[in-house]
Amino acid sequence: MKLIYFQKVPNFGDALNPLIFDRFFPGFFDEKEDEVFLGIGSILHLKFPPETRKIVFSTGYAYYGDLPVIDKTYNISCVRGPLTAKALGLDSKLGITDGAALLRKMYFPNETKIFDYSFMPHHASLHFNDWEKICNEIGYNYIDPADDIQKVLQQISQSKVVIAEAMHGAIVADTLRVPWIPVKLYPTINEFKWKDWTESLALEYIPNTLPSIYSSQMVNQKIAAKFRAKERDLYVRGISKVYETYQDNFLNRSLIKQFAALKSKQQFLSNEKLLDQKIEQLLDKIEMIKSTYGFLQKSK
Numbered sequence: 001m002k003l004i005y006f007q008k009v010p011n012f013g014d015a016l017n018p019l020i021f022d023r024f025f026p027g028f029f030d031e032k033e034d035e036v037f038l039g040i041g042s043i044l045h046l047k048f049p050p051e052t053r054k055i056v057f058s059t060g061y062a063y064y065g066d067l068p069v070i071d072k073t074y075n076i077s078c079v080r081g082p083l084t085a086k087a088l089g090l091d092s093k094l095g096i097t098d099g100a101a102l103l104r105k106m107y108f109p110n111e112t113k114i115f116d117y118s119f120m121p122h123h124a125s126l127h128f129n130d131w132e133k134i135c136n137e138i139g140y141n142y143i144d145p146a147d148d149i150q151k152v153l154q155q156i157s158q159s160k161v162v163i164a165e166a167m168h169g170a171i172v173a174d175t176l177r178v179p180w181i182p183v184k185l186y187p188t189i190n191e192f193k194w195k196d197w198t199e200s201l202a203l204e205y206i207p208n209t210l211p212s213i214y215s216s217q218m219v220n221q222k223i224a225a226k227f228r229a230k231e232r233d234l235y236v237r238g239i240s241k242v243y244e245t246y247q248d249n250f251l252n253r254s255l256i257k258q259f260a261a262l263k264s265k266q267q268f269l270s271n272e273k274l275l276d277q278k279i280e281q282l283l284d285k286i287e288m289i290k291s292t293y294g295f296l297q298k299s300k
Helices: 012-024 082-088 099-105 123-127 131-138 149-157 167-175 191-200 216-224 229-264 272-293 295-299
Strands: 002-004 035-038 053-059 074-079 115-120 159-164 180-184
Touching: 002 012, 012 099, 012 149, 012 167, 053 272, 074 082, 074 272, 082 191, 099 167, 099 272, 115 149, 115 229, 131 229, 149 159, 149 167, 159 167, 159 229, 167 180, 167 191, 180 229
Parallel strands: 002 035, 035 053, 053 074, 115 159, 159 180
Antiparallel strands: none
16 A cells, blocks of 8 residues: 655645654555555545555545546545535535644644744745745744654744645644634635635635745746747846836835734634544544554554
8 A cells, every 4th residue: 555645845734644644554555556545635636547446535636637537446535625525526524624633643742832923835935935034034933844844843833823825834733723824925825725624624714815926036937938048038137127126126015014914814723622523533534444454454
């Protein structure tokens, strides 16, 4: 049984898979692909050989690709939320919540709160601007979603509030009982998957949308892409310089002001009783999988 999750770029949400599922299914996963376990992430669009047997546990769909054809090779234990369940034509009861909520059942020491506000961008946003520099200017703690997973977990638990563009920054903050504030900085943010998760916990997704700001290098790349190769040197330098001047004099000032004001925005935290109920449902699904597939015997 192979544990399947997105691994092309370092990302906190994806890195939760081995941390969590190796704990709840010890010694079971290997590299054999006749059976696969789809865990945390929007990966239901992934393609496999027709005969591959698939276990789906808390996985989400986010319109990144075609809807999977659910046939006898699928064992859908549960999915991330009601929107994924509806998209797949499943019973809404299967839309429990994101599997990262299982962190609540794993040991993490109670951390002293040393950060008033921490900010975690979406992993794609790392390439658009220097968010660590902006956080330092404002006074926010910066959490890098590509950093060591234990370091990220520690920083979340040491925060009084997490400002999250990364969905799993919010999910883990909520799980560890840290209030969170959603923000949307770039159009790369997929609102469907956010709503899928928030609706699973009877929350709303109300992001604070800020202007998209790009580094000089990213501006050059975006403008260069609009011109044919032989024309790039002629146009890019001038256009980039004009845009950078406009961005530095107007957009950046506005962004920093709005970014600093995020700490006054509405904070979210799910109902603890509901969260615990969802976690118990996930644990029940784990026991059902173990019973069906003989995991207890295999792990000995």
